[in-house]
Every structure is written in structure tokens, then in C-alpha cells.
Amino acid sequence: MNSGKSLVEIKGSGSTLGLHIYDISFFAKVEKELRKLLKRSNSKQFFQGANIILKTAGNDVSSNEFSKLSTILEEEGNLHLIKTEESTESIEGVQSADSPTSSGIPGRPSTFRPPAIQKSTSLASETTAPQIAKENKTTKKSSVKNDPLTKSLLSAIPSEKSPTRKVKKKPKQNPAEPTAQPNLELFGLRDVDALDACLIRQTLHSGQKIYSKSSIVLLGDVNGGAEIVSDNNIIILGTLRGVAHAGLEGNYQAIVFALKMQPTQLRISDVFSRPSTKDHMDQSAESEVAFVEDRDIVIETCQKFRV
Amino acid sequence: MGETIVVTSGKGGVGKTTSTANISAALASEGKRVVAIDGDIGLRNLDIVLGLENRIVYNLVDVIKKRCRPKQALIRDKKNHNLFLLPSSQVDDKTAVTPEEMKELCAELRQEFDFVFIDCPAGIEQGFKNAIAGADTAIVVSTPEVSSVRDADRVIGLLQHNDIPASLLVNRVSLEMVESGEMMSKDDVMDILAIDLLGLIVEDPEILIASNQGIPVVLNTNSPAGQAYLRIAKRLLGEQIEIPSFEHKKGVFARLFGRS
Numbered sequence: 001m002n003s004g005k006s007l008v009e010i011k012g013s014g015s016t017l018g019l020h021i022y023d024i025s026f027f028a029k030v031e032k033e034l035r036k037l038l039k040r041s042n043s044k045q046f047f048q049g050a051n052i053i054l055k056t057a058g059n060d061v062s063s064n065e066f067s068k069l070s071t072i073l074e075e076e077g078n079l080h081l082i083k084t085e086e087s088t089e090s091i092e093g094v095q096s097a098d099s100p101t102s103s104g105i106p107g108r109p110s111t112f113r114p115p116a117i118q119k120s121t122s123l124a125s126e127t128t129a130p131q132i133a134k135e136n137k138t139t140k141k142s143s144v145k146n147d148p149l150t151k152s153l154l155s156a157i158p159s160e161k162s163p164t165r166k167v168k169k170k171p172k173q174n175p176a177e178p179t180a181q182p183n184l185e186l187f188g189l190r191d192v193d194a195l196d197a198c199l200i201r202q203t204l205h206s207g208q209k210i211y212s213k214s215s216i217v218l219l220g221d222v223n224g225g226a227e228i229v230s231d232n233n234i235i236i237l238g239t240l241r242g243v244a245h246a247g248l249e250g251n252y253q254a255i256v257f258a259l260k261m262q263p264t265q266l267r268i269s270d271v272f273s274r275p276s277t278k279d280h281m282d283q284s285a286e287s288e289v290a291f292v293e294d295r296d297i298v299i300e301t302c303q304k305f306r307v
Numbered sequence: 308m309g310e311t312i313v314v315t316s317g318k319g320g321v322g323k324t325t326s327t328a329n330i331s332a333a334l335a336s337e338g339k340r341v342v343a344i345d346g347d348i349g350l351r352n353l354d355i356v357l358g359l360e361n362r363i364v365y366n367l368v369d370v371i372k373k374r375c376r377p378k379q380a381l382i383r384d385k386k387n388h389n390l391f392l393l394p395s396s397q398v399d400d401k402t403a404v405t406p407e408e409m410k411e412l413c414a415e416l417r418q419e420f421d422f423v424f425i426d427c428p429a430g431i432e433q434g435f436k437n438a439i440a441g442a443d444t445a446i447v448v449s450t451p452e453v454s455s456v457r458d459a460d461r462v463i464g465l466l467q468h469n470d471i472p473a474s475l476l477v478n479r480v481s482l483e484m485v486e487s488g489e490m491m492s493k494d495d496v497m498d499i500l501a502i503d504l505l506g507l508i509v510e511d512p513e514i515l516i517a518s519n520q521g522i523p524v525v526l527n528t529n530s531p532a533g534q535a536y537l538r539i540a541k542r543l544l545g546e547q548i549e550i551p552s553f554e555h556k557k558g559v560f561a562r563l564f565g566r567s
Binding site: 203204205206207208221223224225241 | 457458460461463464465467499501
């Protein structure tokens with residue numbers, strides 16, 4: 001994705017109107033962009049009930065997503081979405097033979113997409129693509145391409161000393177470096193969530209708050225009254241007693257992991273939940289993972305989640 | 308050159324003033340020159356607990372505003388001549404003093420005394436900021452009760468942010484309730500707060516009685532709390548004293564506290 005190029009576009013070609021979506025993998029963003037686009041261009045009057053074709057550049061669109069887009073187009077733009085078509089301006093991509101819905105099972109995306117040309121050498125799986133798309137938009141010097149996987153997961157970013165700590169993801173490498181990233185495809189690694197994570201080695205006390213765009217690995221506890229917020233995943237190697245908010249900008253695939261899960265509240269994207277008092281009584285001795293399933297937050301032991 | 312210790316908690320009513328009075332008195336009886344500053348401007352209590360309220364002429368705000376010299380404001384304790392009190396003002400409020408002024412005052416007093424104790428007011432606003440400004444280390448007082456622990460946690464975070472090392476004093480521990488599982492044990496508290504434990508003070512009616520009489524409970528040899536304060540003072544002087552298992556009541560408590 002070039003920064004500056006939008007995610008969705010409405011273009012006419014010949015006698016047909018086409019809704020071009022350049023990257024469908026981060027669907028919530030697509031919806032947002034589409035709404036914005038339609039509002040901007042005074043669409044209702046302009047389109048007057050015209051037909052429009054969805055052009056997806058080789059990506060799968062589930063029937064769920066199709067109907068959502070259709071609704072938005074009707075409501076905001078007075079447009080009728082009649083079908084999906086392969087766009088001629090496609091990015092290289094491979095259609096997986098058994099392509100189920102792209103929303104799939106949270107955390108376990110079923111379609112594996114090899115790297116797309118615009119995204120350089122980074123691995124474009126279900127959940128990696130959104131972050132890369134975002135990164136490219138906001139930080140031109142995205143480090144995702146350049147980080148070897150282990151290095152990025154173990155990189156320690158020193159946090160600033162302030163009661164309200166904001167840990168912004170910082171690019172670690174010189175952007176001018178040639179892309180020497182090992183291609184993870186070679187190792188047969190699939191379902192790679194985020195190639196970038198920040199490591200914080202301290203306990204969050206009550207009243208402290210950390211935010212990071214990237215996933216956060218915290219070596220310490222999150223005490224009651226503290227908050228840990230991320231656009232992606234949150235891994236707490238300690239006890240979670242406070243509030244954890246993962247997948248801030250709409251990433252429903254984000255998870256919250258903790259060695260001891262005793263939160264006052266869990267949030268993943270816009271789904272909130274609190275533990276029932278009964279759960280609080282029998283604490284699991286194992287580490288647990290929280291994820292979203294059908295607009296609900298589900299907590300399972302680490303063992304079950306892995307399988 | 309002495310050490311400045313701030314006694315703080317976040318939560319009100321957990322025993323900061325009582326602890327300041329007693330630890331100061333205990334250290335003074337061990338031969339150290341100690342000054343206790345009441346940092347609670349507008350709501351002064353330290354003078355009452357030490358029984359010196361009738362002797363106040365000048366106070367902390369007078370000293371800061373240079374209306375008098377520090378020596379003129381200091382009140383020597385009735386019994387223990389190593390212990391001095393710098394009382395607070397009852398008419399001003401916490402905006403009367405700035406952190407820089409407190410820092411200056413502590414630096415000055417440190418020259419003359421072995422220990423400077425600052426009794427911090429409850430809260431985390433101006434009063435708290437004033438009190439911690441001149442401090443080298445902190446004693447965080449907490450009771451084994453959820454809201455107290457939450458507030459202590461907040462305060463520990465703020466102290467860390469200001470690079471002030473802290474140690475923990477768990478006050479008002481009821482042995483029966485811990486035994487029956489109705490009260491947090493010291494380990495539950497330590498689990499969350501995760502700082503060094505300075506001492507444990509059991510719930511003791513003698514404290515109330517002593518407070519009303521204006522005598523520090525530490526002078527009462529029959530009071531378990533008083534003896535605990537004495538041990539804390541010795542620990543501050545570097546002695547390695549184990550936290551006892553309070554066996555005098557029932558042997559069953561030994562396994563609760565024996566580990567420490």
C-alpha cells in the first residue's frame with residue numbers, strides 16, 4: 001500500500017461503476033473508509049440509485065462482508081451492489097482453493113496469502129496485512145519489513161518515565177537498509193500475527209496506563225487500576241488484575257494472554273466484558289487466553305487455545 | 308548528614324501519623340536526633356499524637372515564609388530530648404507551600420538531624436507533592452484491606468516515578484481474621500505491592516488509648532504494636548530483625564508468619 005492511496009475507490013470504466021477495494025483483509029477499516037468516501041462526495045444525490053460492481057483485486061469477499069458493503073452503499077450512497085468481479089488492476093495474490101470466510105476463527109485465519117508485491121517482502125497473512133497497511137500509512141519508515149522475527153519479538157523499547165506512559169512503536173532499523181528479512185514462508189510458518197512487538201519489563205501500578213500500536217509483551221503484573229492498551233495483542237507474563245484492551249482499532253483477532261487472568265475488565269476492539277463473580281472464585285492455575293468469538297469475549301486455557 | 312523519610316499511604320486513616328510519631332520516638336530513644344515534620348497543612352495531627360499541642364508558637368508555614376527561624380519553631384519532646392516536632396499550620400491550606408520550599412527546608416534540617424520524618428497527608432495532590440519533594444526514601448503504610456492496597460499501589464507508582472525507594476508497613480493486622488481467611492494476609496498484600504516489607508503492626512487498642520493521652524505507644528512495653536514499632540526503628544538502623552510469628556496468642560499463627 002502506498003501511503004496516500006486510499007483503501008477504497010469508486011471509479012467508472014465504460015458503462016459500469018466499480019467499487020475498488022485494494023485490501024480487503026482489514027475489513028473494519030474498509031467499512032470506515034467506504035463510509036467516509038461516500039459522505040465526502042455527496043453520493044446520494046450524485047449516484048441516484050445506480051448499479052455498482054465490487055472489484056476486489058483477487059481477494060476473497062465473504063457473503064457476510066458482501067452484504068455489509070451492500071448495506072453501506074445503499075444507505076450512504078444510494079448505490080446497488082450487484083456482484084463481485086475480479087479487478088483488472090489486481091495485486092498478485094493466490095486464491096486459496098477452500099476459501100472460507102475471511103473473518104474465520106479468531107486467531108486462526110484459514111487463508112494463507114503469500115506476500116503481495118506492494119507490501120514488499122513482509123508476510124501477508126490474514127492478520128499481518130492490517131498492521132502493515134496501517135504502518136505504511138502512518139510511519140513511512142516501517143520497520144516491519146526489516147525486522148527478523150525473533151529480533152522484533154524480543155526487542156526492548158525503553159518506556160518514558162511518566163505516570164501516564166505512552167509507548168509508541170518506534171522503528172528500530174535504518175529505513176535505508178535493504179530488505180534482508182528472512183522469508184518466513186520458507187519455514188512453513190503460518191498464521192503469523194504481528195511481526196513487531198514491544199517488550200516492557202515492569203509492573204504497571206494502579207493509575208498507570210500504557211498504549212502501543214504494536215503488540216505488547218509485559219514482563220510484570222498489571223495491578224488493579226492500571227490499563228494496558230494496544231492496537232494488537234497483549235501478552236502479560238504476570239498477573240492481570242487491571243484492564244487490558246487489545247485490538248484497539250478494530251482488530252477482532254487480537255488476543256490477551258496472561259499467566260494469571262484476574263482482570264477487572266477485558267476489552268478487545270469494541271467488545272467489553274467483565275468476569276462473573278463465580279469465575280473469580282475458582283482461579284485457573286494455568287495461563288489463559290482471551291479472544292473474541294461471535295461478539296463475545298471467550299477465555300480459554302492456553303493449552304486449549306493452542307489446539 | 309541525615310536521612311529524610313516520608314511516611315505516606317494515599318489512603319487516609321491507615322496510620323501514617325501514628326507511625327511517624329512512634330517510629331520517630333523509637334529512634335530518638337535509641338539515641339538518634341530526630342525531627343518529625345507534620346506535612347498536613349490545615350489539618351494538623353502530629354502534635355496531638357505526641358502530646359505537644361499546647362506548646363506550639365510557630366509552625367511550618369512560618370518557617371517556610373521566613374517569618375521565623377527553624378529553631379524557633381521546633382518543639383522538643385517532653386520526655387525524649389532527642390526528638391523534635393515541627394508542627395503544621397492549622398489556618399493555612401496546602402497551597403501555602405511549594406515543593407521547592409519543602410526541599411530547601413529538608414536540606415537545611417538534614418544538616419542538624421540524623422533522621423527527618425515527614426508525615427504526608429492523605430491524597431496524591433499538592434500536599435503529597437510537597438511532602439515527597441525533599442524525601443530520600445519513603446515508608447508506605449497500608450492496611451490489609453483492598454482499597455488501602457489499591458491506593459498504596461498508586462502511591463508506589465508515583466514514588467517510583469519520582470525515584471524514591473519505598474518500603475512497606477502493613478498496619479492493623481488482625482491475626483484472627485487472617486487465620487479465618489477474612490482478611491488479606493501480608494503475602495497477599497506483598498503480592499500486589501511488591502516492595503520490601505519494613506514491618507507488620509497488629510491491631511492494638513493500646514494505640515487509641517495512647518493517642519488520646521498524647522503519649523507514643525512505643526513507650527508502652529505491654530503493647531504489641533508498640534514493640535513492633537520499636538523493632539521497625541531498629542531495622543531502620545540496620546539491625547536485621549525478623550518479623551516475629553506472634554506466637555504469644557496461639558501457636559497456629561506461626562505458620563502464617565513464620566516464613567518472613
